[in-house]
Amino acid sequence: MAVLVQVLPIVVAVAIVVRLLLSGRRPKNLPPGPPTLPVIGNLHLMPKRDAHLQFEKWAKEYGPVYSLILGSKTLVVLSSDRAVKDLLDKKSNMYSHRQEMYIGQTLCSGDLRILMMGYDARWRMCRKLVHSLLNISAAKSYVPYQMLENKQMLYEMITQPERCMYNIRRYTNSLTTTMVFGWRSTTYDDPKMMQLFEGFSEFAELNQTGLAALVDFFPWMRWLPDFLLPVRAKAKELHRREKALYLGHWLRAKEEAKAGTIMRCFSEDLVAIQKAEGISDDQASYITGTLLEAGSDTTSSTLYAFVQAMLLYPEVQKKAQAIIDEVIGPNRMPTMEDERDLQYIRAIVKESLRWMPTTIMGAVPHAVTQDDWYNGFLIPKNAGVVNNVWAINMDPARHPNPRRFDPDRFKDDLQSLADAAANPDASKRDQFTFGAGRRICPGIHVAERSLFLGVSRMLWAFDISPVLDAQGKPILPDPDRLTQGFVCQPEEFQVKITPRSEARRQMVIEEWHAAEKEWLDPVTKQWRVCPLGPAKTRKA
Template sequence: MSPAVVLGLTVVLCAWLIRRLGRIGSRERGLPPGPPTLPLIGNLHQFPTAFAHAKFTEWAKLYGDIVSAKLGPRTVIVLSSPSLVRECIDLRSATTSDRPSLHILELLYDDNEDLVLARYGPTWKALRRAAHDILSREACMKHLPIQHAEASQLMYDLLERPEGLYTHIYRYSASVILSVVAGIRSPQFEGTIVEDFDHLIRRVEYLLRPGGSPPVDLFPPLKYIPSRFAPWKTETKELRAKEEKLFFGILDHCVDRIKRDRRNGCFLEYVLDHQSYYGLDYRKMAYLGGILLIAGADTTAVFLRWFVACMLTHPDIQRRAQQEIDEIVGLDKSPELNDIEKLPYLQAIIKEVHRFRPVTPTAMPHVTTADERVGEFLIPKGATIFMNVWAIYHHLDYFDNPEVFDPERYMRSELGNKPGVDTTGLRNDLGFGGGRRICPGSNLASNSIFLNTMNLLWAFNLLPGKDEITGEPVSIDLNSFTGGLVAVPPPFPCEIIPRSEAKASMIREQFTAASPTFELFEQHIFSREA
């Protein structure tokens, strides 16, 4: 081959390669509109590493309710209207129920062990079927005794140590899910497995959030950086060991309890009895229990913290809700779960907290397993889809004054929407996700929310804490919260005062009366060293 031919082929090859590389990061024909891209990186330089909902909402205002962004060769789709969520996530769930493939998850877990983040397939289906069987609406009625008992301790803890609001709420939420899943309760936060789970959740969430670790999935050669130059690899290894110790320790505890004929009807006992039916090996059972604990402990606690913050900043709303509870429940008894059906204003408050400060502002991302078309736009196979729950719940087309905390909107309409607007796809539970990946624990979480919001308002006056120097009430910033996957409000000072001595006496009596229920889950307290 002559030098001229070789040179010509080289020039053609280089031109082809430059053209191909130049297309990486570009928005392909048919994709929804979005921010301008740069060669190779697309919108990587603009993609949020914190408070993703804020950037996504900004894009929605500029480009519309369906937006695309490019992260190198990968496509991200952001949905900011309820009708689009219904169309893409609910009605097309057969092809939009996958999760992103993340190298971090491959290091943390084996073969899709994480129910929440597992890829869509046989393993996830088996895990999901098991979780649904124990967390269905009917099954959750069996868990009410321990939820009532734990709620009585939360009231008692707030009565005796009101300064510990944050940890008391988390202890409640974690102990309920521990009892339901593993038959173990935690009577305190400090120095227990509950505190271990809290630390574990924070570390895992940080690694998984955008910017929490290098973009290995976009630049695969980063996988081969030696651990001594890659702190995230050491962190992942430590987290994996911590999770294995906790998850296997909990399942071993259940096995030991069964051997001693000391069953208490928890989820893991049921799964162990039906292991062959679900097709789960010992490791997958351990991780199913552990992931349910992580997912269930955090979200309910965060909602209750937002609820208290909203009551502190809106005393008139708090007083009206207390008046409704007093009229319906009465003064000589505490609330029961079925009382919530007769408390429309409290129901409106709960819906408004979900709308005003959704716990997961962008929900968990979905991934498409086939090309889909929505109107004129293409959503390609392998695209990551975000439900921008924040934007939907703060959308001026659907809600009057969406930045104002106003439960009255839910007294006027079931969905809190403006009159006359098309509410296709609008749900009060968008924060629980959608399609086939909707949270399986939503029934258990809702029962906890109903019980504790009633209890808190029935039992206590919630007042802003006072500055130690000036003695003036400390203002609470409802716009201050963490920017990760879960929107957690920072600790805030709060005065929690029993509404009467009679109510304080009832709280102490109910906590004492809960002892037989507690004992069923305290055959011996699970050791964090197990």
């Protein structure tokens, strides 16, 4: 017994050392990937910025399906259209889960954010509710909201052209607040709007880089004291501020819905079913808040990328304007009814999404719920699975000379964005920015309409040209300089927005003033009359 007591600690110590030495290695039968180091695996190879470029480089070196060992976790990276179709789409019942995200979901989101929820009954309930707001029929009904917000954006491009990015952000945010809560964001300088964009940017960057990522890769780190884990306090503070914003929006909408004074919107219907579905106010605030952040950020980022593309490819702008002038003429602006006659504009929308994907590496990785085999390789249970959007969108086999902005790639593609994503032929999908499988972005229908109206009307009304330096040379942005995080856009750049003619300038101004007079309260600039019909009566 004495000998056993003496030997046991040694055996335990050896077992721990062996386990540590084995951890970080790539297990047998996994897809190939870069060489690993004990314990940390491939963590030492993870870049601090522009991770999408390294992930693309690995795809070229190790193939369309490769693996990364990140501490205690396995990450499988899908870098071909076929792999995404075969796994995330065709096996979506297995590939729609999430790995545990202590910083992003537990601390930053109070375990409430739909984006990071596991594939369970709660997520399916939330997803069903969101679908009711964003399905194709509902998306068509929101066009009157889109038209008004678009008119204000064009007006602001005349009155404050130096604030191009902020005019675009107000457009997408106000549309989303109207659809979700029933009120408008009348100015970008609203502190709550600025908090939304700045807070989500902070959230996105925090969850992809630095110590926050390490805590997910080494779960034992979460037991460290606060002074050794400062990111914990940062994540909790971010959640405190975010929850206050989202809960404030939700409770205001709930009060207005019960009073029967709310505009037609998602919150109106959510209030009606909240009790029956057992949805807490905290969860309701994050259901609506998730819609707000998704609808505001990704669409605005794509429109901003479109503006950058027009600076760098003026020949595309000239061709598009010539087509718009031929189809629409100078006496009216494009509407959604013109979409089928403006295929080149639809192609510009598709190319903007391909050329500058906002969810550059598929936002949050999927996770597989059981062991699976693909092309002779094991994809183990609980492995994260990345939709490598940048690498697929930039695949020269799919899109020759992929860093060139060329809408003619899609000249014969008459599919909607949703139809392209669902096409059983993976090679016929236009781009991968909206995700895949059961986790595909439900806002795809609304986004397509917002983007078409934004692109077509900006090209109808304005010339987009570079600012000149002191020597008279154009100042052009670098298209490869992007903001960081799992949702990104071009870094802010200078651009000159000028009306194409005095007549078009006047029409933009007159249409906005007419819309103000018809629909908006003259003081608050909130909707005075709802174009979708009156709100339903609620009992307090």
